[in-house]
Amino acid sequence: MEIVRTADISIVTLVPGAGDDVQALKAGIMEIADVFVVKQIDRDGADRLVSAVESNLSLHEYGPGQWRPPIVRTVATTGEGVPELVEAIRRFREHSQPGSRRDGERAARREFGSSSRTG
Numbered sequence: 001m002e003i004v005r006t007a008d009i010s011i012v013t014l015v016p017g018a019g020d021d022v023q024a025l026k027a028g029i030m031e032i033a034d035v036f037v038v039k040q041i042d043r044d045g046a047d048r049l050v051s052a053v054e055s056n057l058s059l060h061e062y063g064p065g066q067w068r069p070p071i072v073r074t075v076a077t078t079g080e081g082v083p084e085l086v087e088a089i090r091r092f093r094e095h096s097q098p099g100s101r102r103d104g105e106r107a108a109r110r111e112f113g114s115s116s117r118t119g
Helices: 020-027 046-058 082-095 101-118
Strands: 011-014 035-039 071-074
Touching: 035 046, 035 082, 046 071, 071 082
Parallel strands: 011 035, 035 071
Antiparallel strands: none
């Protein structure tokens, strides 16, 4: 969780069939991700993994102007989804300009990272 305090953006990459759907639920990753990437979307279980992440995101109520992490589907060997990932990063950066509401959220996340490391 140290990354939460230092990174400008947290991209959580998940792989179908690797147990990532269960790990995402357990590890608290849902709270730190700014963008989710499900890679190897052409593999069995990819749709199930996307659904699991989407279900978890739907448990959180996002207020007006609050960032909701997108789920980007990619296939590295073909480049599928890469333009969408670049666009998601651009949108996040635009949303988190200094002085924005997101700037305050990032400060809270840095505090979360600090307290979870010491607690």
